Amino acid sequence: MNRIAGIIVVDTERCKGCGLCVEACPKKIVRLTEKSVNKKGYPYAIQTESELCNGCTSCGIVCPDGCITVYRKKWKEEQV
Amino acid sequence: MTKENIINPQNLVYKKPSLMNNTPMHYCPGCSHGMVHKLVAEIIEEMEMTDNTIGICPVGCAVFAYNYLDIDWIEAAHGRAPACATAVKRLWPDHLVFTYQGDGDFACIGTAESIHAMNRGENIAIIFINNAIYGMTGGQMAPTTLMGMKTATCPYGRQADLHGYPLKMTELAANLEGTCYITRQSVHNVAAINRTKKAIRKAFENSLTGKGTSLVEVVSTCNAGWKLTPVQANKWMEENMFPYYPLGDIKDTTKE
Numbered sequence: 463m464n465r466i467a468g469i470i471v472v473d474t475e476r477c478k479g480c481g482l483c484v485e486a487c488p489k490k491i492v493r494l495t496e497k498s499v500n501k502k503g504y505p506y507a508i509q510t511e512s513e514l515c516n517g518c519t520s521c522g523i524v525c526p527d528g529c530i531t532v533y534r535k536k537w538k539e540e541q542v
Numbered sequence: 543m544t545k546e547n548i549i550n551p552q553n554l555v556y557k558k559p560s561l562m563n564n565t566p567m568h569y570c571p572g573c574s575h576g577m578v579h580k581l582v583a584e585i586i587e588e589m590e591m592t593d594n595t596i597g598i599c600p601v602g603c604a605v606f607a608y609n610y611l612d613i614d615w616i617e618a619a620h621g622r623a624p625a626c627a628t629a630v631k632r633l634w635p636d637h638l639v640f641t642y643q644g645d646g647d648f649a650c651i652g653t654a655e656s657i658h659a660m661n662r663g664e665n666i667a668i669i670f671i672n673n674a675i676y677g678m679t680g681g682q683m684a685p686t687t688l689m690g691m692k693t694a695t696c697p698y699g700r701q702a703d704l705h706g707y708p709l710k711m712t713e714l715a716a717n718l719e720g721t722c723y724i725t726r727q728s729v730h731n732v733a734a735i736n737r738t739k740k741a742i743r744k745a746f747e748n749s750l751t752g753k754g755t756s757l758v759e760v761v762s763t764c765n766a767g768w769k770l771t772p773v774q775a776n777k778w779m780e781e782n783m784f785p786y787y788p789l790g791d792i793k794d795t796t797k798e
Contacts, residue, residue, distance in 0.1 A: 468555075469548045476564075480572030480772040486732060504571065512545070519556040520732050526576025527567055528558030535553045 463539040468517025472507045473529040479504035483521035483530060489514045492521050559583035561592060565609050572772025574762030575604055577729040578671065581739045582642070583611050585746060595638045596630050598623040600652075602644035603678045604671065621652020624659035627666040631749075638749055640667040645686045646676050649711045656711070663720025663754040667745035670711065670757060673764040674783060681767035685709040688786055693767070708786065712759045716793040722754030724793040728761045728784075730776045744796075753796055761787050 470492070477500065483492050484507065491514050494505040507530070509515060517534025561583035569575050586595050595613045599605060601620040608615035618626040623641035631639040648656050648670045659666065675693055676682040682695040686708050690699040700708075716724045723745055727738040738760060745756035761783050765775035 467548055469545060471549065476566060478571035482572055482772050482776075485773045485776075517555055522556040523732050523735055524577065526569065526571075526573055526580075528562055528576070528580050530556070531554070531558070532556040533548050533550065533553040534555045535548045535550075 464536060465539055466516045466534060466536050467513070468515035468532060468534045469512050470509050470515065470521060471531045471533070472509075473531075474500050474506040475502075476527050476529045477504060477506040478502070478527060479506055480526065481507075482524045482526065483507050486520045486524040488518060488520060489516070491515060559587050561587050561612050562610055563612055567610055568606055569603065570766040572763070572765050572775070573603070574673065574729050574760065574764075575671065577735060578642075578669065578738070578742075578760055578762070579607065579610055581729075581735065581742055582640075582669070585739065585743045586611075586613060586638070589638070589743070589746065591638050591746075594636065595640075596634065598627045598630070598639070598641040600641070600643040600647035602647045602676075604642055604644060605678070607642055621647050621650070622655050623647065623652065624664070624666065624668065625655045627668075628659050628662070628664045631664055631666050635665075635752075636750075638667075638746055639665075640669060640746065640749065642669045643671065644677070645670070645672045645674065645684045645711075646678075649685045649709050653711075657714070657718070660715050660755045660757065661718045661720050663722075665749050665752045665754065667742070667749040667756045668758070669742065669745075670759045671762050672711075672759055672787065673762045673767070674708075675764050675767040677764040677767045681764070681769075686711075688782060691782075710787070712757060712787075712792060715755075715757050718755075720754050721757060721793060722795045723748050723756040723791075725757070725791045726759040726761060726787060726789050728779070728789055730763070730779060734789075741791075748796060759787075761789065
């Protein structure tokens with residue numbers, strides 16, 4: 463079976479915690495940190511259940527500061 | 543499949559355009575300017591026009607746009623970006639010349655320059671960010687402020703007898719002979735961002751092929767000025783701005 467795995471890398475120091483990526487994620491797996499903040503004092507975006515991510519790039523496209531880099535890989539399940 | 547296997551340059555599907563540098567942006571969190579800056583950078587990269595593009599900065603929130611995109615920029619006097627772009631385009635006819643203006647710059651102090659540049663049919667592209675408020679100076683009433691909308695200088699809401707009506711610059715521009723492509727777009731979700739990207743690309747191509755003035759209005763949010771969170775501001779824009787500023791192409795003479 464073909465599988466797609468995605469992962470996002472957030473530039474946490476550039477992130478301003480606007481939350482637009484949280485709203486844009488169709489799988490609802492991006493959220494803002496609750497307790498930690500970056501050097502500027504903003505909560506930043508993190509990915510919670512990365513195994514659900516399919517690398518659709520929605521979060522990256524809506525990010526006003528361009529903090530999100532998205533990677534996507536397709537592979538066959540037998541190879542795992 | 544481990545994380546290290548996926549995070550690999552060959553699996554990269556989306557990253558910040560390389561024309562956009564790492565200078566931290568001064569915009570408020572969730573500001574629409576960031577999205578439009580990113581689109582402009584992506585389009586110039588895709589068109590391979592990095593060395594042949596001249597942008598004209600406005601006065602307003604986007605006044606520091608030259609700090610964020612690594613192309614040639616000129617900072618024009620308040621509202622005079624279309625006049626400045628006229629001179630640049632006439633001197634460098636093979637260059638891509640665009641202005642990036644807000645509603646205070648394009649629709650208020652620079653109305654004369656905007657209308658006359660479009661009426662002359664200068665081969666420039668104009669990106670007009672309409673957020674219905676003066677964002678940089680602290681949320682005062684703009685010509686594009688909606689009826690009944692509360693701002694710092696109309697705390698009881700905009701009233702027609704006192705403040706007049708919101709100015710639809712884009713519809714006004716569509717009546718001018720010199721314009722070739724007039725559209726109104728938005729950047730509130732992924733689909734809208736993709737449509738805006740197509741519109742800006744078309745405007746840039748019109749500038750290069752010399753078909754006339756192109757105007758892309760981007761209805762955008764000012765969550766700090768509207769005193770809402772970025773997500774609430776997008777919802778407020780969909781409910782209140784879109785009925786008055788409907789999205790879509792208004793004029794396109796390049797089709798035939």
